Amino acid sequence: MAKTFRGGVHPPEAKLTASKPIETIAQPDRVIIPLSQHTGAPSKPTVKVGEEVLIGSKIGEAEGFISVPTHSSVSGKVKAIANYPHPLGRPMPAIEIENDSRDEWIDLSHWTDLTNSSPDEIRRAVREAGIVGLGGAAFPTHVKLSPPEGKTIDTVILNGAECEPYLTGDHRLMLEHPDEIIEGLRVIMKVLGAARGYIGIERNKPDAIDKMSEKVEDEESIEVVGLKVKYPQGAEKQLIKALTGREVPCGGLPMDVGCLVQNVGTSYAIWQALKLGKPLIERVVTVSGSAVKSPGNYMVRIGTTFSHVIEQAGGMDEGCSKIIMGGPMMGIAQHTDQVPVVKGTSGMILLSAQDVRIDEPGPCLRCGKCVDHCPMRLVPNEIARFVEKGRIAEAEAYGILDCMECGVCAYVCPSKINHVHLFKIGKAEIAQRRRKEAGKEG
């Protein structure tokens, strides 16, 4: 039996680009690099309009511990620092850089390999390179590598599940850069003093399982594990349960059960930063769906507009009626293709009208399907009802904050209730109330 967790669903996979090698796309004429692409405080600009920059130049400084610096992904001139469309919804401050197409990097000729440095030096270098979780959450990696005193991490898990339909970037990275990913895992294990490493991969990627297994054949401390194909197999808590049997408590974090989870792409970025001195200036983006002409996996500079990437992927079909950043289950629908690729852009899914259904929600039938499938063992119908009625304290008591917004409940709901939308509203209200309370106490 392949390892897995309780609950979840089996959406159609549609991994159209699994066999498409990662291609580097033509550079754009300009990039728009948001100062906020990560969880935590946005970075603060360190350049002025008119300044010349190179690839890898720092253009934004981290503000506080939960923040990372921002780097230029092209060589050229800073054209503007202003608010620009952002894939998370509202416009946000960003730095626009005109590309001089010289493709000139900062001087890395004196870089010395840091993979064998001390844990503190590694954390510093990972932070300076602007590395965040590339699975979509974009949480600063140096923070994850710095557990508070008293927390011991004995197990590091690399997430190669890639359970969202359509997305195949992690799959390709594992096939094309297995050594670098594994080297990144060894570094993470060393920094945390973890004795055990797992690489969890869904069984719909047998070639990646074979390739990664072959690479760790002689290593006792690292194991590649084939996981059941089920959404959301790649969610942190579900991955930990499937691989170690440990359950992260409600409101808890992976470190509470001695685990740390990183995406395979993040491990690759860590290797690039430490070995080559390269900050995070590009990432793999899967461009797929029924309304794109040449679906594929593309290496894209951060700050490239969606429109440029789509054009490089052959353009969109006339009938395209929805663009999603990320996968179709947890991704974010975009209102314009002028938003830039950010560190958390794992995919761009273009869907034609026949693949997009907007159903009017009906009343809850109390069928219990959402409860049966919720991987967090919540009661989504009740929580949704509480939020609708403004009974937020009850929604909180029923565990709304433990909801990871995976969308499984909405996916199985015969009444097409948009649970995730309601949960976002409920969570925002709780956050607002907590801010107010903190303000009063302060």
Ligand code: SF4
């Ligand atoms: S969105 Fe939240 S409530 Fe719904 S299935 Fe996922 S974790 Fe459970």
Ligand code: SF4
């Ligand atoms: S799946 Fe939908 S209809 Fe069924 S109990 Fe849950 S919210 Fe109600």
